[in-house]
């Protein structure tokens with residue numbers, strides 16, 4: 001797995017990738033509109049490679065990077081238009097909790113222990 005740490009003027013981005021999938025993490029010093037300082041997005045595994053626990057490994061690596069950088073929680077969004085309901089249920093199994101919802105989906109938060 002490749003982890004590229006990109007330092008931008010107001011945030012740090014982690015691009016975490018494997019040949020078949022990737023995820024991104026943004027880390028901020030100050031609390032953002034979503035209610036925290038660490039946001040995971042763009043989790044995607046190639047269709048032909050799904051179901052091989054790569055999504056699990058990518059998300060785990062993103063959470064590890066946030067924790068290693070000193071963040072206490074990570075946030076992500078699940079939206080019905082992009083992702084099936086089982087993905088939302090998987091996030092709940094991993095310890096993500098609902099922060100807010102609208103008719104399109106949920107903002108979820110996981111405390112990093």
Ligand SMILES: CC(C)(COP(=O)(O)OP(=O)(O)OC[C@H]1O[C@@H](n2cnc3c(N)ncnc32)[C@H](O)[C@@H]1OP(=O)(O)O)[C@@H](O)C(=O)NCCC(=O)NCCS
Pocket residue numbers: 042043044045046049050051052053054055056057077078079082083084086087090093
């Ligand atoms: C969501 C996604 C990243 C998961 O990646 P993946 O490598 O296929 O997932 P994994 O093999 O790591 O499985 C993750 C969990 O989902 C479950 N799962 C996998 N495929 C499933 C399916 N088709 N139906 C129901 N559950 C499924 C697995 O059992 C596992 O749960 P467990 O660890 O509790 O047993 C991938 O399906 C994807 O890229 N989807 C399109 C983009 C997307 O929806 N991204 C999320 C945006 S919020």
